[in-house]
Amino acid sequence: MVGPDAADPSRTTDDPGPPTDAGQTPDAGRPAQSARATDPATLARLVDVEAIRDVVRHYCRGIDRMDLALVRSCYHPDAIDDHGTFVGTVDEYLAWVERLLGRYDATFHLVANQLVEVEGDLARSETYGIAHHRSSDPDPKLNLTIGFRFLDRFERRDANGWRIARRVATTEWVQAVTPEQAWPIPDGIGVGRRGPDDPLYGLVPGFPTHGA
Template identity: 50%
Template sequence: MTVESRELAELLDKQAIYEVVLRYCRGIDRLDFDLVRGCYHPDGIDHHTGFDGTVDEYLAWVQPKLESLAGTMHHLGNHLVELYGDVAISETYSTNVHWGHPDRGDFTSGARFVDLMEKRDGRWAIAERWAVREWTRSDEGRMIAPEAAGPRGTRAGGDVLDALRTRVGTRP
């Protein structure tokens, strides 16, 4: 393999890993739990604040928590991947906004997704994830009503993204 073809293969692997992290965030924010599940290998493990277990246990734990909120939005920042053949370490910085929590109100947290990614049968996915909470702040009383009519995000289907994907005729 030439240097150029190896570098291209590494770049493609890094992009595929980044897209796993992006799909995870979309799935969480849009309540698309099949999309979230697809980001993990079937035997994947997750470690979150207050949770450690398999991907299926994680989804059973997180789904009611997310459904009790009015919404979430994950913003990704720094993303670095260390490739070791078909195994990789991915670290992604994230700022996560949560609103309408029945007990805690509105809050924002800073975190890092530290992922052990594995490429199996040509597909990168999470083998093990640590959602490392760095900080949390209360945003109670800071949210305001929309300033005018216009597009608004919805969760669990019916979002403008879903409508556009239906119109284009694609739904991965």
């Protein structure tokens, strides 16, 4: 295809082209955008945001794999967790959630929107998510899908980086899954497991199976 520059001999390769409606050439503003993308403060913020999101994702893995050491590593030692029916310290929360998880055969936490706001060594994070809870017991209370938000105060205190200092978990909606809605997993299909026998941990020998 022949472009407009080839059709118009009066145009040179250095000609930026006609002005836009705003009186600027098509390339106007690009250097400023590029400079912002490589600005050290902007890059540092992006690194912080991703690190905070990683903590939330590791928390979800810890809960679903019942890896309580990994869950613990997501919190500062003096953190407070407020799950509505429970409010307490990290140690108290781990004892409570271990009993709670024992009611189910499996849980499955999905995170969606994550808004992270960073100010120095403090951050506020809002995570939307959906948590599936499944049990072989047909009791609807043991087969729930819950829409939730994690509202977290993150602090960076030492070389361990960002950790949760306070969490408030809100319940946005709850749906019960009836036996008629469930479908058995066929034999021979790989399934997730709680603990180090989950297929994830065998993918790369030497990778840790628990949080530090």
